[in-house]
Amino acid sequence: MTNRIIAFLKKVDTKGFSETECWTWLGAGKGNGYGHTSQGPAHRVSYEMFVGQIPEQMDVCHRCDNRSCVNPSHLFVGTRADNMNDMKAKGRGAGGHRKHLKEATVQEIRRRISAGTSLRTIAETLNVGYPTVTAVARGDAYVGIGQ
Numbered sequence: 001m002t003n004r005i006i007a008f009l010k011k012v013d014t015k016g017f018s019e020t021e022c023w024t025w026l027g028a029g030k031g032n033g034y035g036h037t038s039q040g041p042a043h044r045v046s047y048e049m050f051v052g053q054i055p056e057q058m059d060v061c062h063r064c065d066n067r068s069c070v071n072p073s074h075l076f077v078g079t080r081a082d083n084m085n086d087m088k089a090k091g092r093g094a095g096g097h098r099k100h101l102k103e104a105t106v107q108e109i110r111r112r113i114s115a116g117t118s119l120r121t122i123a124e125t126l127n128v129g130y131p132t133v134t135a136v137a138r139g140d141a142y143v144g145i146g147q
Contacts, residue, residue: 005049008037012070013114022069026115033067033107046070047077059083065090067104068111101128106142113137 011027025035025042035042047060050072054060061083064074078086101109105126112122119137123130135141 008045008049011035011037011042014071019071019073021071022064022066022074023071024066024111024114025068025070026111029068029108029111031108032104033111035068035070035111042070043067043075046072047075051075061086067107068114101132101142106136109133109136 011025013024013026015021015023017023023046027042028036030036030041037045039045041060043062044054044060047054054077057079058077059080059082061076061078062069062074063076064071066074069075105128108126109122109128112126113119113136119133120130122128123133126133132141
């Protein structure tokens with residue numbers, strides 16, 4: 001294993017390298033639910049490391065719909081139209097039931113919980129009510145978003 005891969009995997013909760021479980025990115029994020037590395041978005045870096053080159057103008061999409069997931073088994077390459085159609089087919093497009101928090105915020109809350117950040121700190125830094133963050137952590141709120 002190269003040093004680059006080892007360094008990358010140190011920032012991943014791999015859950016024992018299971019192909020079925022999400023590998024949650026524990027490193028830096030952009031605040032939109034996606035992990036980020038010095039080489040670019042974490043899911044794209046993972047795809048390139050473990051699957052292969054990404055053709056120009058192509059997206060790396062998530063089968064699991066978990067933006068913080070970098071499990072190469074959950075990633076696939078598609079056009080932007082493929083990615084948007086996948087989003088709509090899974091009911092993640094506009095026009096659905098609106099909730100107080102945006103999907104990206106819920107995913108970022110879950111990413112930070114997985115990283116071990118205190119619930120109080122998550123609430124304060126994301127400007128979200130502490131009761132909402134604790135409800136997300138317990139699985140009582142925003143079920144199915146970012147999981």
